[in-house]
Amino acid sequence: MTDERPSRVVELEGHIIDSGMMQRCFGIVMDMGGNFDVEQFDVGRHKDAESYCRMRVFADDGDALQSILHELHQNGANLSDPVDAHLEPAPADQVVPKGFYSTTNHPTQVRYDGEWIDVDDIEMDCAVVVEDGDDPTARTKVLNAIREDDLIVTGEAGIRVHPPERPRDASGPFGFMQGGVSSERPSESLIRQVAEAIEETKRADGKVLVVTGPALIHAGAGDDLARLVREGYIDMLSAGNGFATHDIERNVYGTSLGMDVETMEHPRKGHKHHIYTISEIIRAGGIAEAVDDGMIDGGVMYECVQQEVPYVLAGSIRDDGPLPDTITDAVEAQNAIREQAHEADMVLMLSTLLHSVAVGNCLSSTTKVVCVDINPATVTQLLDRGSEQAIGMVTDIGTFVPTLADEILGEE
Structure with a gap:
């Protein structure tokens, strides 16, 4: 008997079994009340071979089908009969057309004039703007950067998303970076792998960004992070007024937020040292x-x-002072963070929830991320916000950074 319900055919390609993509897509269809028929399934039979699945997705009505297709699309399933992306001009500055396509943080392409073009500066929760010409381009824009008459991609037709695929083995310096959070992993072994990943990034002329908060200084790890900066292993730093203030306070007064980092004592008037x-x-x-x-x-x-x-x-409402170097305009700070994030090949997020999530929102899912915090909620919230490529390590930052510096530089 022929199923007369609305349906569309989608395709999955790549290491769809190892990455869990196929299982995830099957689950999406069933959880949202739809059904599917697998029309073709080709299994890659050696570790470098890719697999292919074509399936027809059914739903009770067009709206339900569209909702399912949306979720499948976010997970890397693409329509088998692509058409050009639909473009609409922005009606005014900072105003996008209704139904605009909101990006994931995965590598994305849009189909324009019969050709697939890469979307530059990919990050989550942005619009896609296409610039026409002899060599058309597409790039993300945050809503406050939209200008009247920008050509905005709307709907989800003519869009391909490519989630990163989990490697079939854990070989190589980045093999351990498969996402997830654990306080059970052997700390020294994992730190050694992080050190190798940093060294490999630098050998490949990549850039390492450190995102950190004042807890790093309080924990006594400032000197070791300074060693890594001095020896050229850190290319960019993203932090807040508090981190810079306590780092400088530590150098000038020997205290961090009024506490002597060496003796753990609070000297007289130490609470005034930061101001x-x-x-x-x-x-x-x-x-x-x-x-x-x-x-x-x-x-x-x-x-x-x-x-x-x-x-x-980047400044916040609770900053004292602030330091003259602190960017107090929130949009200006976002743009500065965004520029760093787009340049980074590897990011270390060290004991700062707000800055980690802020930078994580600006990163492509292909950027290698290591998040370290003694609070499991910091690490899990980063992953929950969409930075699924991050590995999380629940441990003391005062142990992690010195050990990492010793792995890379050797003990002094």
Whole structure:
């Protein structure tokens, strides 16, 4: 008996068995009340061979079918009969057409004039803008960057998404990066693998971005992160006013938020050290000026200035001061973070929930990410927000960073 319900044919290609893509797509259809018939299934029979599945998806009505297709599309299933993407001009600055396509963080292509073109600067929760011409291009734009008459992709026709695929083995320096969170993994073994991944990234002329919070300084790991910056293993730093303030306070007063990092004691008036630090940096005119004046002669921010490592200090409503280098305009800070994220080949997120999630939102799913925090909620929230490529390590940052530095640089 012929099934007369609305249906469409979708295709899955690649390592769809090992990555769990096929099982995930089957589950989506059934969980959303649909059915499917597998029309063709070709299994890759050696580790480098890809598999292929073509299936027809059925639903009770057109709206239900569209909802299922949307979820399948987000997971890498593509329509077998692609058409050109539908474009509509933006009606005004910062206004997108209704039904605009909202991106995932996976590599994406759009079909334009019968050809597939890559979407540049891919990140989640953006619009896709196509620029016409002899060599048409497509790129993501956040909503506040949309300008009137930008050609915006709407709907989901003519779009292909390519989620990263899990390798069939764990060989090579990046083999361990398959996502997931665990406090049970052998810490020293995993740190050694992270060190190898950083070294391989640098050998390939890639860029390593560190995202960190003041807890790193409180835990006594500032000197070791400074070592990594000094020796050229860190290419960019993303943090907040608090991290820079306590790093400089540590160098000037030997305290972090008023506590002596070495003795764990609270010296008299130590609670005022952070605001004294901020006032002196303001007086100097900024962090680089304070380094030039000799006020700062060590620490992470000092090494960033000395090694010309660019840093972004994104402000928040709770900042004291803030330091002159802190970007207090939220949109401007987002744009600065976004530029760093798009350049990064590997990201270390070290004990900072807000900055980790903010940077994670700007990353492609192909960017290698390691998130370390003593609080499991930080690591799981990052993955829940869509950074599924990240590996999470629930451990003390004061142990992780020194051990990582020793693995890469050797003990001093």
